[in-house]
Amino acid sequence: MRYDGERDWARQVEQVKSLRELALEFIRDAIVSGRFAPGQHLKERELAEAMGISTTPVKEALRVLEHIGLVQTVPRRGTYVSPAVNTSLREINWMRAYLESLAARWAAEKATGDQLAQMEAQLREMERLTHHPDRERLAAANTRFHELVREAAGNAVLASTLSQVAAVDRAFRRRALQDDKEVSAGFEEHRKVFEAIRARDPDLAEARMRSHILRAVHHVLTDSKEGEDPSE
The missing domain is CATH 1.20.120.530 (GntR ligand-binding domain-like)
Structure with a gap:
């Protein structure tokens, strides 16, 4: 048996996951297509506004993309399309x-x-x-x-x-x-x-x-x- 609180939590997790996948697809496709060029600064707030979502799923998407070598985070400067993309x-x-x-x-x-x-x-x-x-x-x-x-x-x-x-x-x-x-x-x-x-x-x-x-x-x-x- 699942309590109402558990159901609400599950819905929230699924929503966050869906938004992360949306952000991931948007940013990944823009990089692979060449719309976002090597070395381009990826500003979390601007990306979030472009997609109509919060910055949290954008942050998560950028972490995934960094893991596969498509973006690079520079301390105190921000995240960029990897120059070696x-x-x-x-x-x-x-x-x-x-x-x-x-x-x-x-x-x-x-x-x-x-x-x-x-x-x-x-x-x-x-x-x-x-x-x-x-x-x-x-x-x-x-x-x-x-x-x-x-x-x-x-x-x-x-x-x-x-x-x-x-x-x-x-x-x-x-x-x-x-x-x-x-x-x-x-x-x-x-x-x-x-x-x-x-x-x-x-x-x-x-x-x-x-x-x-x-x-x-x-x-x-x-x-x-x-x-x-x-x-x-």
Whole structure:
């Protein structure tokens, strides 16, 4: 039996958690998309006002982002987008590339006929959306293709590990798909990954998935300029 006070406490915890997730998504996406530049000062009160929330969930979100290397807190000066944010994004995506390529390998070995059919249908949807002006829909469709590959891999530990970088992946994918050339190149690479999985060629599926992700990372970040270190 739960008392009224316990229920109120649980609701408050859930509300704070939801606001923290809102703040986390807002700030993380702005950093990954490049809207918040390396070295930019992140003022808690301004961020809170922009989202219409208190500063508490903003503080919590910034702590999470500092843990994964996207922001940096300088004593007595405040919190900044990490001057090495592009390095952090590159390293996160390199880890993802090797995990996703392992998922593609196992998908080539384990995928059922139904799972292959789902991937093929998803590719058709992705091809349709390459000509659609709403890039958010294409980014979501691409994310779903990767999810289908992970599901076909049939490994819970791998799926759980990849879920930890999924949010950064989604934001990074939206950034990449602002480029028309990346839209075309990305679709063709997804198609080739699928063909290798369907052909039951684990070596080729693994190599193509890894190459796809690493090429996209290089394309997005190669011309990015790192900011000045605010601690200097």
